[in-house]
Amino acid sequence: MIRGLAGLALFALAVAGGGWGHALAQVALVATWALAGLGLVLVVGQTGQLSLGHGAMLALGAYVQAGLVAAGLPALLALPVAAAAGAALGLLASLPGRRLGGLAFGMSTLAFALIVEELLVRLAPWTGGAAGQVVPAFTVGPWRLSSPVAQAALSVAVLTLAWLACRRLIGSALGRAWRASRDNEAAAMAIGVDVGAVRQAAFVAGGALGALAGALSAHWLGYLSPEQFGLGLSFELLMMVFVGGVRTPSGALLGGVVMVALPQLIAIARGALPVLGGGAAGLEVLLFGAVLVVIVLARPAGLAGDGR
Amino acid sequence: MLAQVLLSGIATGCVYGLVALSFVLVFKATETVSFMQGELLMLGAFAAVLLVEGGGWPVWLALPAAVLVLFAIGALLEGGVLRRALGQPHLTAVLLTFGLGLMLRGGVTMVPAATHQMHRLELPLAGVLSLGPLQLAGEHLAVVLATALACASLAAFFRFTRAGVALRACSEDARVAALMGISPTRMHTLAWALGAALAGFAGVLLAPVTLVHPGMGLIALKAFPAAVIGGLSSLPGALAGGVLVGVFEALTGLYLPDGAKDLAVYGLMLAVLLLFPRGLGGRGAAA
Numbered sequence: 325m326i327r328g329l330a331g332l333a334l335f336a337l338a339v340a341g342g343g344w345g346h347a348l349a350q351v352a353l354v355a356t357w358a359l360a361g362l363g364l365v366l367v368v369g370q371t372g373q374l375s376l377g378h379g380a381m382l383a384l385g386a387y388v389q390a391g392l393v394a395a396g397l398p399a400l401l402a403l404p405v406a407a408a409a410g411a412a413l414g415l416l417a418s419l420p421g422r423r424l425g426g427l428a429f430g431m432s433t434l435a436f437a438l439i440v441e442e443l444l445v446r447l448a449p450w451t452g453g454a455a456g457q458v459v460p461a462f463t464v465g466p467w468r469l470s471s472p473v474a475q476a477a478l479s480v481a482v483l484t485l486a487w488l489a490c491r492r493l494i495g496s497a498l499g500r501a502w503r504a505s506r507d508n509e510a511a512a513m514a515i516g517v518d519v520g521a522v523r524q525a526a527f528v529a530g531g532a533l534g535a536l537a538g539a540l541s542a543h544w545l546g547y548l549s550p551e552q553f554g555l556g557l558s559f560e561l562l563m564m565v566f567v568g569g570v571r572t573p574s575g576a577l578l579g580g581v582v583m584v585a586l587p588q589l590i591a592i593a594r595g596a597l598p599v600l601g602g603g604a605a606g607l608e609v610l611l612f613g614a615v616l617v618v619i620v621l622a623r624p625a626g627l628a629g630d631g632r
Numbered sequence: 633m634l635a636q637v638l639l640s641g642i643a644t645g646c647v648y649g650l651v652a653l654s655f656v657l658v659f660k661a662t663e664t665v666s667f668m669q670g671e672l673l674m675l676g677a678f679a680a681v682l683l684v685e686g687g688g689w690p691v692w693l694a695l696p697a698a699v700l701v702l703f704a705i706g707a708l709l710e711g712g713v714l715r716r717a718l719g720q721p722h723l724t725a726v727l728l729t730f731g732l733g734l735m736l737r738g739g740v741t742m743v744p745a746a747t748h749q750m751h752r753l754e755l756p757l758a759g760v761l762s763l764g765p766l767q768l769a770g771e772h773l774a775v776v777l778a779t780a781l782a783c784a785s786l787a788a789f790f791r792f793t794r795a796g797v798a799l800r801a802c803s804e805d806a807r808v809a810a811l812m813g814i815s816p817t818r819m820h821t822l823a824w825a826l827g828a829a830l831a832g833f834a835g836v837l838l839a840p841v842t843l844v845h846p847g848m849g850l851i852a853l854k855a856f857p858a859a860v861i862g863g864l865s866s867l868p869g870a871l872a873g874g875v876l877v878g879v880f881e882a883l884t885g886l887y888l889p890d891g892a893k894d895l896a897v898y899g900l901m902l903a904v905l906l907l908f909p910r911g912l913g914g915r916g917a918a919a
Contacts, residue, residue, distance in 0.1 A: 420906065427665060428905050431860050434853075435898035442895050555853070559730075566727055606741030606846075613734025620727045621716055 327578065327627075334585050341592060348472035349544075350588070354580045355479035356541045361565045361576030362483075362490050363533035368562070369570035370494060371526040372506030374430030377417060377437030378534055378561045381410045383444060383553035385535025386542035387451055390459045399462045399543070403482075406539040407532040413440075414531020418524040437558055444550035456549030459542045475544055482540060483577075486533055490573050493529060502526055563612065567619050569626025578627040586611060636768070637882050643772035643841070645878020646779035647834050651855030652862060652870035653786075654830035659864060660803040661823030664717075664725040668733030669831045670852025675736060676702045676832025677839040677848060681751045691753070699833050706828025710821045718820065733849070741846045753839035775837045782833055783871060790867075799823060854881070857901035863911025873912065876900075 338347035360382055367375045385406040392402035420432040444451050451457065462469040462478065469475055493499055504512035505519040512519055542548055560583070568579025590608050623629060651669055658666045679701045683694035709732060717725035740746050790796040801809040802819040810816050835848075842848065854877060862873030877897050884896040904912060 420902070424905055424909055427864070428860060428909065431856065432902055432905060435857075435902050438898050439895060563730065606738045606743075606747075608738070609741060610735050610738025613731045613736075613738060616731030616734065617713060617728055620724055620731065621713070624720065624724055 331581060334581065337592075338588065341588070345472045348476040350584055351476040352472065352479040352544055354577070354584045355476070355483040356537050356544065357561075357564060357580035357583050358577040359479075359483050359486055359540070360534050360537035360561055361568065361579050362486055362573055363530035363537070364561055364565045365570060365573055365576050366490065366493070366502070366533070367526050367530040368565065369572070369575070370499065370502040370506065371523055373421065373523055373526065374427065375417075375433050375527075375530070375558075376430050376555075376562070377433035377435075377440075377558050378530070379553045379555065379557035380417070380437040380440040381413055381531045381534030382538030382541070382557065382561075383440055383550070384413050385410045385538030386459075386548055386553070387444065387538075388535070389539035390457060390542050390548055391450065393460050393462075394457075398464070400464055403536065403539055407536045410535020410538070411528045411532040413535070414527040414529070415524060417531070418527035421523055421527075422520050434555070434558070437555060441550050441554055444553070451550070452548070454550060456547055459546055459548055461546070462540075462543040469543075479540055479544075482536060486536065487573055490529075490533075494573070498522065498525060563616055566626060567616060569628030571625065572628050575626050575628035582615065582627070586615065634886075637886050638879065639768055639772050639776075641879040641882025642875055643775040643878070644882065645858075645875035646775050646871075647838050647841075647851070647874070648855045648858045648877050649871040649874020650779060650782065650834035650837070651831055651852055652859035652874045653783075653867060654827040654834070655855065655859040656862070656864060656867055656870040657830065658823055658827035659859075660867075661799060662714075662725065662820060663722055664714075664729065666827065667726065667730040667852075668736065669827065669855070670849030671733040671736040672702060672706070672828045672831035672849075673835035673838065673851065674740065674844075674846060674849040675705065676835030677753075677844045678740060678746065678751075678835075679832065680836045680839050681753055681844050684753060685751070695836050698836050699829050702832025702835075703825045703829035705832075706825035707821050709828070710824035714824060715817065715820060718817070737846055737849060746846055751839075751844040752842075753844070771840050775841065778833075778837055779871075782830075786830075786867075795822060799826075854897055857897055861901055861904045861911055866911070869912060 335347055335351070338350050360378065363381065364375065364378055367373050367378075388406040388409045389399070389402050392405060393399050397405075417433055417436045421429050424432060445454050447453075462475075467474070469478055494502075501512065501517045501522045502525075504515070504517055505522050509519055512522075538553075545552075564579035564583045565576055566579075567582050568577065569575025587608055590611060594607075619626065651673060654669050654672075655666060658664060658669075676698050679698035680694050683689045683697055684691055687694070689697065713728055713732060714725060717728055790800055798809065798814045799819050799822055801812065802814055802816060803823075806816050806819075809819070838848070838851070855874065858873040858877040859870050860873075861876060862869030862871070864870075877900070880900055881893055881897055885893040888896065
């Protein structure tokens with residue numbers, strides 16, 4: 325209830341600050357971030373694996389979507405293909421997990437993300453290389469979704485579908501196996517959970533969700549370059565879900581709201597206090613860090629969690 | 633040509649090794665992977681630059697002073713923030729270091745003087761040393777020598793001083809160490825302060841070799857693989873891993889096409905992890 329009101333207040337603030345179009349564009353952004361965050365909720369929160377390379381899933385989704393749409397495939401049909409590609413990439417990234425555990429596996433996902441980023445630069449004939457490429461608008465039949473209303477509606481629709489799928493997965497036998505392997509690996513094995521396979525399944529689902537988010541964001545931004553998908557993105561996504569609450573889907577949504585709202589609030593504050601002018605970029609980083617530290621200390625389970 | 637490349641690789645590797653050493657030291661004592669070591673390195677370099685350019689201190693005095701400043705900053709961060717994570721799940725402290733790192737980087741970026749001009753520390757012994765046909769850069773030799781010195785004093789600290797032995801006991805078994813009268817909180821402070829000082833030392837060594845800027849903490853992304861290659865639980869392993877990474881990087885830069893250099897390190901790390909999941913120097917349980 326309180327969270328809903330806070331969300332409404334932020335939306336009203338966005339409308340007041342930049343008009344309806346601006347506010348709805350923010351809604352589309354929040355939904356896209358939350359979609360990517362859902363994948364991390366499954367991998368990190370539910371299954372207890374460390375993924376430092378989630379940005380690679382978004383990158384693949386974005387590039388597959390852009391390539392297919394540019395080749396003439398309808399955008400709505402390209403979306404499932406992009407998600408499937410993300411799932412395959414997730415499977416690939418999860419392979420070292422068969423041999424490595426915990427931190428070492430986290431490092432392997434980081435290496436994986438760096439390799440994907442480098443490949444995007446190297447495979448210039450297909451990806452446009454470091455210079456990037458322009459992405460056509462999302463079209464459904466005769467309609468071009470270029471207005472903020474349409475973009476927000478599509479993002480929220482995809483997020484809702486993904487949300488329901490996640491809830492179902494989390495409540496299923498697979499979800500119970502995820503949490504069992506997270507809480508006690510040995511006990512999970514003893515009751516017959518194939519821990520390795522279950523963890524890989526989380527990565528496949530997480531990769532598909534990340535790729536979906538990447539595909540949508542490619543259209544909303546209209547432009548792709550490999551540097552958008554660097555390590556910074558992977559770390560930002562991880563930070564986002566921990567701020568929101570890593571164990572539940574609503575944590576991804578709350579984290580997405582914080583990710584989008586914080587820079588805007590800083591922009592407003594800068595307008596009100598010109599003294600801040602010069603160091604604004606640093607201020608944003610500083611505040612993100614402070615938010616993370618305060619939330620970890622005051623609400624270790626994140627904004628969506630129930631206190632301690 | 634090869635010898636110069638090797639020396640510069642070893643010098644860079646020493647810096648990686650020192651940062652990796654600080655990772656491992658903190659990891660062994662507190663079971664926390666610290667994501668702020670790169671930012672502490674940046675802070676160390678800036679502290680040295682500030683003392684020399686702003687305070688007019690002589691270089692030989694400013695460098696140790698910067699390391700001491702970082703020691704104090706490490707103790708402050710531990711006392712103010714990280715101590716609250718004691719007894720919480722490991723992830724809590726990891727996230728705290730990540731948030732603190734962001735705050736440090738953001739804070740330094742906000743200072744106009746830090747971002748608007750390039751800083752570089754001039755060493756008095758810059759120059760080229762000629763050994764027969766070899767041309768060796770003075771800065772690189774200085775980095776290697778300073779690293780050797782730091783490691784020797786660290787080894788002596790862990791072997792011969794009460795605090796060093798207590799820290800080792802604490803990281804082996806905190807409960808038994810507490811029964812022997814060692815205060816775990818004080819050791820926690822000491823570990824973070826030492827980790828910060830080591831990272832700051834690496835920054836001070838890096839300041840004469842590269843430009844000092846708020847983003848230089850990214851070098852920790854190379855030191856982390858070095859620590860993993862070394863086994864995460866072995867201090868000599870971390871240093872050896874750092875030098876290995878530095879040399880490997882220099883050689884791939886020499887023989888492989890442009891851009892392969894950055895990936896090669898991670899390829900090396902993946903190969904080592906898959907062949908030796910406990911790292912080259914690691915013993916006991918896999919990390």
